[in-house]
Amino acid sequence: MATPYHVVRSAIAWPVNNREASLLLAPAALLLGVFFFIPLSGLLSLSLLDPGPTFAHYHEFLDNPTNWIILARTFALATKVTLICLLLGYPLAYWIVSARTWVAAALLLAVVLPFFTSYLVRTYAWMVLLGRFGVINQLLMATGLTERPVDLIYNQFSVLVAMVYILMPYTVLVLISVMKGIPYSLTRAAASLGASAAQNFWRVFFPLSAPGVIAAGLLVFVFALGFYITPVLLDGPNTMILPMQIDSYVNGTLNWPLAATAATVLLAITLVLYSISNRFVDSERLLSSNQSTAHSAGHTARHSTSAYIQLIDFVAALVRGVGHGIRFPAGIGRGWERLAPGRKLLRGLSLLLVAFLVSPILIIVPISFSSSRFLDFPPPGLSLQWYQAYFTSAAWVSATWESLGVGIAVACLSLAIGSAAAMALVRGSPRMRRIGYQLLLAPMIVPSIVNAVALYFLFARLHLINTSFALVTAHSIGAVPLVVLIVAASLQSQNIILEYAAASLGASRVVTIWRIVLPLIRPALIVSGFFAFLSSFDEVVLSLYLSGPDTTTLPIKMWSGIREEITPTIAAVSSLLIAFTIFIYVSVAIFRQAGERQAQQVR
Amino acid sequence: MPRGEPLRLERLCKQYGSVRGVNDLSVQIEAGEFVSFLGPSGSGKTTTLMMVAGFETPTSGQIFVGARPITGLPVPRRNIGVVFQNYALFPHLSVFENVAFALKMRRVSGSELRAGVAEALDLVQLSGYEARMPHELSGGQQQRVALARALVFRPGVVLMDEPLGALDKQLREHMQLELKRLQKSLGITVVFVTHDQSEALTMSDRIVVMNKGNVEQIGTPEEIYETPQTRFVAGFIGESNFLRTHIVESRKDGPLLDLAGLQIRAMWQGSDSLQGAVTLMIRPDKIIPLDPGVRTDNEFEGVVEEAVYQGNVIKYRIRLRAKIPVFLTLAAPSHARSQRFHVDQQVRIGWDARDGRLLSDEGEQSIPGKPNNRVAVSAFAGVTATADRMAIVSL
Amino acid sequence: MTYNINPSRPTRRQTLKLIGTATSGAALAIGAPGILRAQESKLVVVSGGGSYEESIRKAIIDPFQQETGITVTYVSPEDDAKLKAQVDSNNVQWDVAEVDTFAFRPDASKYLEEIDYGVFDKETLDNLVPEAKTTYGVGSYVYSTVMAFSTTEYPANKPRPRSWAEFWDADKFPGPRSLKTCSNSDVTTIEFALLAAGVPKDKLYPIDFDSGFASLDRIKSHITKFWSVGAEPGQLLSNREVSMSSAYNGRMAALKTQGAAVDYQWNEGELSPVYWVVPRGAKNRAAAMRFVAYQASAQAQARLNNLIFYGPMNRAAFKYIDPKVAADLPTTPENIAKQFFRDLSYWETKDLSGKSNTEILVERWIKWTAS
Missing domain, CATH: 2.40.50.100 (RNA polymerase II/Efflux pump adaptor protein, barrel-sandwich hybrid domain)
Structure with missing residues (x-):
């Protein structure tokens, strides 16, 4: 039965709507305004106004041919990483979407496990794997495939591998969310109209998934542009990229205006890319929820696929024409269309990718129980000494407490601020929603090195370096958009009529939110709190700049540990982190399922 | 003893940009009267209801409950019961908590609260179901809870928005009669929105037929059926x-x-x-x-x-x-x-x-x-x- | 020599000073007892991590805390940029920091407190080498950047690299190498390139950048990674990521005693003194001065250098150091002879355009690694 509410819902404006929405949006606006937008403008002014109004820093930066080389290298690296992620991630995502439930669940776990594993742990795992006498080389030499160790690490290869590894889960998850939004009925319809599997894929499925490809590509590219930790740990002697150059200006030559200039250049490039891709995809929608993603997919398809269809038709005609003329053996002429997702090949590839995603994490664990102080694999004997080393080290333990404290504070703060903002966005006017999304999600697209440098300059001035406050606010800037995305998606799927019902029964807005809305979106709150906590718990780059002697977080301790300690203590810490993450992930999943079951049972 | 209050809509207009949602609607509904708003989708009947409930602000016009103008009043202070389509029961609250909600909002507590809830559930013949969660109830039972919830705070006017739409035909017809009986015995004023003409004919004291934001005809079911005044009314009903x-x-x-x-x-x-x-x-x-x-x-x-x-x-x-x-x-x-x-x-x-x-x-x-x-x-x-x-x- | 620092019996001068702070403190205490206590009993000491941290805690920090009752917060690593930022932003959290070249910056007066040699006892002052007593920094120890190699790759029965010229000779000594990066302010490596090119030890300064980089060009393809943190070469060598590397002598000696397959040699090592400095505006300046004086004493220096294989700058310290240990320290007479001193003031000297030699090197280095 058609409900009139789909009309009503968009048309009804809550009487106190805009005032309430502004009120709900205010804390987020304040946080992002003061600790995100002001630092960024401070960065801009430092690059343009030090000492007086001048373009001198831009001249100095851009006139230096070295910087152009670095820029080109940064771009080349990001492009390679993006292409590899998309090429490998697409078949896997396609498989996950189309596979039977339990296969999909297993594959998804392989994607999610590294996704939730600490960033540093993942980088460290590749150091262990790729080292000159690391796991891979030891295996290669033991099997006699090579006598001398192969150069796997400290070159662009190792950086590529680790970056692809770290960004692959993002790629696959974004692609999955878009692919899931493509109605199954469409491919069925195409099949009923006589499309072969390949034709179906190329003419129906792929064009509809294109916005996801663009969005995933953009996300990965922007992340890759700002990568700092992984290149520093895995790069060779002559592979400097822009974030390293920025760091060298800040910490090496102490030339802050030039650092600000370089950071502004990186930011500008990112924003240009973002706005270009925004013309193709409504990223706000793409990021906001699965449901509207499908909508956006259809929307984009309408706009952009006619050229694509023409191209496909043209290629088909061309191949047919050539086929007629040359008389290929039967089948080849039309075979190209069937060639599309050569299923077995792609599944094999996807399985390799799954192995690639899981194995580094699995390698870390046995090494942490090693009796050797070096990273021998397989371990010569078993021992708990590295766990003991962790638990008895005051530095490690206090870093852990600091991280837990900051993480919990970030989760609470960003949950409060972010869910309020999400309510404002979902229930507010369309205009407010559009602008609000753009502003709230902005921190997601600003490279973290830029953010870190900008905040560093601000907090140094405010005497807030080395305070937990600085860490909590800085981490919250990254966590709030996550909360907004998840909570807004959940709110959108809620029945607004329940809020009307509460009001009609005499509940004020505050009471309605407290007693009706919040309990209903509890699963989303738990999940977003988990994400917020984890994003803080795992944060390195911002902390690298903002933490200090009293506020060393676990990732910072690990960062210095990876560079300074040879022992497998890091492996032990990493294993503990993996276990911790899995524990939280599983308990959140259980919580959420319980919540969803309850919600689903209501018709 | 009738406890209903009269409801008066005076020259009510609602405009969305250039689109007229409701156009110059005036109707006087007497205390204890059962009035249906009948019309196809987009006729403005739901918008009218939403304006009375307070979820929509009229572009112009006035709404009175008794002598009390409520046009600018916030929803929670209107004291009007609303039964929503698909019931809108709070899925995380038990039957008792759902029904008690309005009383709690009115700071009723203790034995008074329990007595109020018991009375409301008794009215809809659901005593004993207090501890159930909404998802443990059948559609008809959920419907009754929604009714009890809207009645528990004894509003003078109750608005119902296609309340029976989700029920199957048999149950719907049964509920129509039961609802009507309840309304008569309590003497409450009911404004009932439906697009189902037979439902409107069965239950209403009077029917307001709406189309494209305009009132086509107001009259008793018999008047509407036997002497339709416009082509639309004649075509829409029967x-x-x-x-x-x-x-x-x-x-x-x-x-x-x-x-x-x-x-x-x-x-x-x-x-x-x-x-x-x-x-x-x-x-x-x-x-x-x-x-x-x-x-x-x-x-x-x-x-x-x-x-x-x-x-x-x-x-x-x-x-x-x-x-x-x-x-x-x-x-x-x-x-x-x-x-x-x-x-x-x-x-x-x-x-x-x-x-x-x-x-x-x-x-x-x-x-x-x-x-x-x-x-x-x-x-x-x-x-x-x-x-x-x-x-x-x-x- | 007869001197004995007994902290329970402070010198007259120190006593007076203590009384002074105590009385002014008493006055303050009425207003803000909490702040006063915090100021009196805390000291933030900043230096390197890893095994150095363990050693300095044992040799200096812990005894200092016991003897003075001052609670030390130990922070690592030291970072010149942070030091500069703290002073620039007038938000100084560090009280005393161990730095390489910072005390020789032309603008050191802006960032550092002048060392108060008044709180030093005479014995210490007399025995400190002249290089240790500068306006803005007190010498701590001397470390050496030496040539280290993997004993797995170059066992004792086979030829081992003896000079930077041999380090540069990849035909004779094949294997991946590492050298310290010059992309941060703590520069080195270019001297080794010049030595490899045949420039004698005493003719290194002023640096001839062109021939230095020409020499670096020859070795570049054999470099696996340029290291930036002191522990990295040890990690690279013991994980056998590289066969040889420049490295800090203390790190190598420690690894060697732990049984790692690494060794090093003194020839053509680069001696670098390290200084304790007090950031300008340090919250606990008085305690900081006490600390720098304390660490300069012969016994403290002996205790530290007994543990870390670095060379004391208090000549009297050798009296308390096991001669066996002394052989592994860079500042024993015979070891000093094989090495050369890094010219810190050269690196901090600025040219006409206002760039220091360090900055010139960093810039050229980044350009060189980028291309």
Whole structure:
């Protein structure tokens, strides 16, 4: 039965709507305004106004041919990483979407496990794997495939591998969310109209998934542009990229205006890319929820696929024409269309990718129980000494407490601020929603090195370096958009009529939110709190700049540990982190399922 | 003891940009009256309800409960009960908590709260279900909880938005009667929104028929059915034959109409002073087969073109002269009465002049030069198709 | 020599000073007892991590805390940029920091407190080498950047690299190498390139950048990674990521005693003194001065250098150091002879355009690694 509410819902404006929405949006606006937008403008002014109004820093930066080389290298690296992620991630995502439930669940776990594993742990795992006498080389030499160790690490290869590894889960998850939004009925319809599997894929499925490809590509590219930790740990002697150059200006030559200039250049490039891709995809929608993603997919398809269809038709005609003329053996002429997702090949590839995603994490664990102080694999004997080393080290333990404290504070703060903002966005006017999304999600697209440098300059001035406050606010800037995305998606799927019902029964807005809305979106709150906590718990780059002697977080301790300690203590810490993450992930999943079951049972 | 309050809507308008949602709506609803707003999707009935409930702000106009103007009042302070489509029960609260919600908002507690909830649940015959969660209830039970929840704080006016829409037919009909009984015994004022005409006819003291934001007619169910004032009302409520005719002679007792050469007698309604082209509306059940020798005001020969068995009735399409189709329905034959037509059978049919109803052609497009063979008819599948709108009709 | 620092019996001068702070403190205490206590009993000491941290805690920090009752917060690593930022932003959290070249910056007066040699006892002052007593920094120890190699790759029965010229000779000594990066302010490596190119030890300064980088070009393809943190070469060598590397002598000696397959040699090592400095505006300046004086004493220096294989700058310290240990320290007479001193003031000297030699090197280095 058609409900009139789909009309009503968009048309009804809550009487106190805009005032309430502004009120709900205010804390987020304040946080992002003061600790995100002001630092960024401070960065801009430092690059343009030090000492007086001048373009001198831009001249100095851009006139230096070295910087152009670095820029080109940064771009080349990001492009390679993006292409590899998309090429490998697409078949896997396609498989996950189309596979039977339990296969999909297993594959998804392989994607999610590294996704939730600490960033540093993942980088460290590749150091262990790729080292000159690391796991891979030891295996290669033991099997006699090579006598001398192969150069796997400290070159662009190792950086590529680790970056692809770290960004692959993002790629696959974004692609999955878009692919899931493509109605199954469409491919069925195409099949009923006589499309072969390949034709179906190329003419129906792929064009509809294109916005996801663009969005995933953009996300990965922007992340890759700002990568700092992984290149520093895995790069060779002559592979400097822009974030390293920025760091060298800040910490090496102490030339802050030039650092600000370089950071502004990186930011500008990112924003240009973002706005270009925004013309193709409504990223706000793409990021906001699965449901509207499908909508956006259809929307984009309408706009952009006619050229694509023409191209496909043209290629088909061309191949047919050539086929007629040359008389290929039967089948080849039309075979190209069937060639599309050569299923077995792609599944094999996807399985390799799954192995690639899981194995580094699995390698870390046995090494942490090693009796050797070096990273021998397989371990010569078993021992708990590295766990003991962790638990008895005051530095490690206090870093852990600091991280837990900051993480919990970030989760609470960003949950409060972010869910309020999400309510404002979902229930507010369309205009407010559009602008609000753009502003709230902005921190997601600003490279973290830029953010870190900008905040560093601000907090140094405010005497807030080395305070937990600085860490909590800085981490919250990254966590709030996550909360907004998840909570807004959940709110959108809620029945607004329940809020009307509460009001009609005499509940004020505050009471309605407290007693009706919040309990209903509890699963989303738990999940977003988990994400917020984890994003803080795992944060390195911002902390690298903002933490200090009293506020060393676990990732910072690990960062210095990876560079300074040879022992497998890091492996032990990493294993503990993996276990911790899995524990939280599983308990959140259980919580959420319980919540969803309850919600689903209501018709 | 009636506790209902009168509800008055005064020149209510709601405009969305350039689109008129509701246009100049005025209606006075008496205390204890059951009034339905009936109309198709987009007719403005739900918007009206939402304005009364306070979820929409009128562009202009006033709403009064009793003597109390509530137009600018926030929703929680209006003290109007609302039963929503699909019930909108709070899924995370038990039956008790759902029903108790409004009382808690009014700072009722302790034994008073429990007594209030018990009384409300007793009204809807759900005592003993306090601890259940909404998802543990059947659709009908959820419906009752929603009702209890809207009644528990004893509002003078209760708004119901298609409250029975999600129930299956049997249960719906049962609930219609029960709801009506409850309303009468409590004496509450109910404003009921529905697009189901039979539901409106069954339950209402009065019906407000709406279309495109305008009120088409306000009246008792009988008035609405028997004497529709507009073409829309006639088409929307029940099935009708619409015969496009023109007046050839105005007599004192009624006009003589011409339909492609057929002479039709009709009656004046009220102080109508129609001239020229008019539409004659006649319900299919008012057309009767004429046994030989039986006379009536209007008698025609025709051929049965199609017969559709609909259970309790059989619907026939009969072609009159000049290929004019009319529909008539006959009660399905029983052993006591076995009258039945066959396709291609020659029949004689007719109707009393008092059963036809003249409607002005206002708003209805006519085809120039062919005024008499354009006939808007009730189509077979039970869809009343008029020139530009369709509505689902269930007989 | 007869001197004995007994902290329970402070010198007259120190006593007076203590009384002074105590009385002014008493006055303050009425207003803000909490702040006063915090100021009196806390000291933030900043220096390197890893095994150095363990050693300095044992040799200096812990005894200092016991003897003075001052609670030390130990922070690592030291970072010149942070030091600069703290002073620039007038938000100084560090009280005393161990730095390489910072005390020789032309603008050192802006960032550092002048060392108060008044709180030093005479014995210490007399025995400190002249290089240790500068306006803005007190010498801590001397470390050496030496040539280290993997003993797995170059066992004792085979030839081992003896000079930077041999380090540069990839034909004779194949294997991946590492050298310290010059992309941060703590520069080195270019001297080794010049030595490899045949420039004698005493003719290194002023640096001839062109021939230095020309020499670096020859070795570049054999470099696996340029290291930036002191522990990295040890990690690279013991994980056998590289066969040889420049490295800090203390790190190598420690690894060697732990049984790692690494060794090093003194020849053509680069001696670099390290200084304790007090950031300008340090919250606990008085305690900081006490600390720098304390660490300069012969016994403290001996205790530290007994543990870490770095060379004391207090000549009297050798009296308390096991001669066996002394052989592994960079500042024993015979070891000093094989090495050269890094010219810190050269690196901090600015040219006409206002760039220091360090900055010139960093810039050229980044350009060189980028291309």
